[in-house]
Amino acid sequence: MSKLSHRRQISIAFVVACAFLMQGVDSTLLTIAIPTIARDLGQSPLSLHVLITAYLLSLAVFMPVSGWFADRFGARRVFCGALGVFMAGSVLCSVMPELWMMVPFRLLQGFGGALMTPVGRMIVLRAFGRGRTLDAMTWLTIPVLIGPLIGPLIGAALAEMAHWRLLFLVNLPICAAAILGARHLIEAEAPVGAKRFDLKGFALAGLSLVLFQLGIEALGHARFGPLGAACLGGGALALFLVYRRHARRMQAPALDLSLFAQRGFAIGVVAGGIGRSGLNSMAFLTPLILQLGLGFRPITAGLLSALAALGSFASKPLLKGFIARHGFRCVMITLTLTGSASVAVFALITPNWPLLPLLAVCIVAGAIRTLYFNAANTLTYTALSDHQLSRAVSSAGVFQQLSMGLGISLSAALLSLLQGDAAAVSLGDFHAAFLCMAVIPLLSLPVLARLAPADTGPVAPGLRKSQAPRRNKSIGPQPSLAKAEPNPAHHPTVVERH
Structure with a gap:
């Protein structure tokens, strides 16, 4: 149980969320401006997905080192340093004249994010303590929802009224505010002395x-x-x-695969990763179909994307009640089915659609996607002990970020194949891509069907006693406790996105 006051817990979560907000703003304002950037650089809009996937790939690759850095230098120092690295990458991206020259600095931003995201999430989870995982994740992600709300508007406004290079500088004041807040609220921890890194x-x-x-x-x-x-x-x-x-x-491998012996963790990572791959393709496909397929101006597409974020706000408070009433298995299966349908419905959109139904589709899709991501995240961590969290948040983060990038890369590759030798992507190409990506979340249903109440750990506040765990199961052979649990003297002090 955490000894911090409730107000201090919320304040720490808000500071860390400011950093996550910056990441959300950075991604959404970039995607809405892709056609404008591509036109200015003389590139195909589809090729610019590399700016997003390079960042997500760097996140996935470097997340395993976050625990070692935290042990070696201390959590607060690593968190603030990571924000500084992200700021440096942003500034350098803004001055690069060619697309290929921007990619290395998007990788640098990813390195900063790979340290920042696991460490920040771990700071919040430990501030709240075990048994309040869902509360921690909720307070952590509520401010992050502001990113998809203001990001498209900022991106569209800069693309139309100023210059798209300013997109990379928007996050600088947010980063600075997060650094100041972290230094004020998060106690400095003495480095525990990192073990030899794998x-x-x-x-x-x-x-x-x-x-x-x-x-x-x-x-x-x-x-x-x-x-x-x-x-x-x-x-x-x-x-x-x-x-x-x-x-x-290895006693302390770079990427701890032994955590998959925990059935809740395994299902959360595997099924959640499959679902993310399909649902996160919307982050890339939606701004493009609005501008390239339907012919909207960036500001109109940005406004639609921003209003769609209202669905995320509206749905956020519902998750805890859904899980308490129906359990993780029912909620995850329902969100998978409705999420797949929300992607597929974009294959029906034509230029003749009235604006109001189009907005409604965007809002519902955003709400379902937010519920799915947060339910999968909560399932992943809810049954883990405190000393497992430091390994789990970094190991799960690798697969989470990889699946997010996979969804964008797959959708871009699909569009490229569908376009063929044509001069531009057609509306029919977008429709086919949405249908293909809608199938991917459904592939996780056999995995989710194996989820039992016993796999979700202790009863969280607000959950019915009938959902309390009865027995422990695992995917594959269950290792002994001595084999599953690490040496307490070795576990990292701190490690871990969306």
């Missing part, structure tokens, strides 16, 4: 993730095509299998 495992896992992402990217390039994608994917799988064998021999 550099070999980090290299194997990181290279595997990079090859996997490159394989997805290859699908959209005629020069490589399915054969090149298969070769890269095969290489990624081979390296991951080598890493898994390596991790079994």
Whole structure:
């Protein structure tokens, strides 16, 4: 149980959420301006997805080092330093003249985010204490919902009335405010002394993730095509299998796969990752279909995207009650089905649609997507003990960010394949892409069907006693306690996005 006052807990969550808000603003204002940036740089709009996926890939690759950095330098210092790195990457992106020159600095931003996000989330989870995971996640993410609300408006306004390069500088005051708040509210912890970092495992896992992402990217390039994608994917799988064998021999592997013995964690990561891949494609496809498919100006598309964020605000307070009344399994399956339908309905949109129904579709889709992401996050962490959280938030974060980038890369590759030799992407191409991405969340249903009340840990405040766990199950063989739990002297002090 945390000894901090409730007001202090909320204040810490708000400070960390400011950093997450900055990330949300950064992503949404960039996607709404993609057509404008592409036109100015002389690139295809589809090629600019690399600015988003490069950031998400860097997040996934570098998240495993966040725990080591926190142990070595202290949580507050790492959190503030990560914000500084993110700011530096933003400034450098804003001055690069070519697309390919911007990519390395988006990777630098991702490195900052990879340290900031796990450490910030871990700070909040520990501030609230075990048993209040859902409360922590709720307070942490409510301010983050402001990002999708103001990001598209800022992005559209700058794209039309100023210059798109200013998009990369919007987050600077938010970062500065988060640094000041962190130094005031978060107590400085003495570094506990980091153990030897698993550099070999980090290299194997990181290279595997990079090859996997490159394989997805290859699908959209005629020069490589399915054969090149298969070769890269095969290489990624081979390296991951080598890493898994390596991790079994390590006391503190870079990416802790032993956590998958916890059934709730495993289902939250696997099923949640599949669902994220399909639902997060909306972040890339929606601004493009509004501008390239329906012919809206950036400001109109930005306004629609911003108003759609109101659905996220409206749905947020409902999650806790849904889970308390129906349990994680029912809620996750329902959100998967409705989320898939909310993606598929965009295949019906035509230029003849009135604005009001279009806005309603956007609002409902945003609400369902927010509920799904937060339910999956809560399921992932809810049954873990305090000393498992430091490993879980970084390990789960790797797969979460990878799945978010996968959704964008897959949708961009699909559009590129559908476009073929045509001069531009047609509305029919967008419709086909939405239908394909709507199928992906449904692939998680067999995994979610295996979820039981016993997999969600102790009864959280507000949950019915009938949902209390009765027994522990795992996906695959259940390791002994000594094997599943790390050496208490070794667990990281702090580690962990959306």
